[in-house]
Amino acid sequence: MCTFSYLRQVMIVALVLVLGGCSGLPSSSEMPPVSELEPEPYQIGVGDTISIHVWRNPELGQSIVVRPDGFISMPLMGDVKAEGKEPEALASEISVALGEYIRTPEVTIMVTSPASKEFRNRIRVTGQVASPQSVAFQPGMTVLDIVLMAGGVTDFGAGGRAILHRQIDGEYKSYSLDLDAILSDGDMRTNHPLQPGDVISVPRKDLFRGEL
Template sequence: MPTATDAQSEPYEIGVGDTVSVHVWRNPELSQTIVVRPDGNISMPLTGDVIAEGKRPEELASEIRVALSELVRSPEVTVMVVNPASKEYRNRVRITGQVEAPQSVAFQPGMTVLDLVLLAGGLTDFAADGRATLNRQVDGEYKTFGLDLGELISEGNMDFNHVLQPGDVISVPRKQIFRGEL
């Protein structure tokens, strides 16, 4: 199981729905506050559409500076994220399946598997607690890690009480009941 990283230390990437303020020094007519469109672009005077999604603010500023340099002498561009709306969805943790109340909640540093299970009201009687999984994005792709929630909740085995990261999803499958079992 990978260890948790401090999500606050990672550089912010602009996302759809974020509001960015683009300031072009000594060119107030080119400065504006813009919402990133669903296609990931912003529209700027003189440059047209510029892809903003997935870029750090300084990367976007550099790209706008290069585009404007063909029309404006030595443009100085600053980009600030003034409303990080996309972060609300990226920085969530989720629990699905056989819990009393499946949840998607805002990530809080230090949040653990047990915290999320308790927020979801605990497991249902039909939960296959030994087959639960934690799905986490690692190096751009989702990895699945086994969780024994029965050991964690009933036995207090903290080996399964992992610290969560933004984007984590806990899945609790249903028990398989075979005919003839009572």
């Protein structure tokens, strides 16, 4: 009986080592740095609130939300496509169109509520956490920050096999995280800085890995 128990333990350990070696995920040392590129000029998106001011013609000014079809409605002009344009470019386009009705119009546009950017720049954590989250990115956020916001890893979560999914060159790549080491041991080697669009997933514990 003792021999059978010993052999069973050896088989479980071997299986864990094999599965661990086949994860195929880059180690924390291969984690790419957070992008340090200069932010791109803001482009207006659906749901944004923009304030339009026409100098000396206050009746033409307005505060308006970009419709789901990407258009806004302007006096004298009708529907104007706003989505995907920089505020300065849209202001120039409106100025040219209004030039048919008023003399030398000067138009300025300000994005007062960038709702579309707030959605695009969210950080998400899913899987075996107390409260899955989708939160707005803030500069300086780390893996630990978002995991704490989610209430930590549940008793059924395999925090040592958590994964960070990051979009690089138009496609998502996955990197291993050790949340158990971060939360229990204070080991911050995988407490990476986050960037907009990052997704952290925490898998469920696996009996065949000896986690239960």
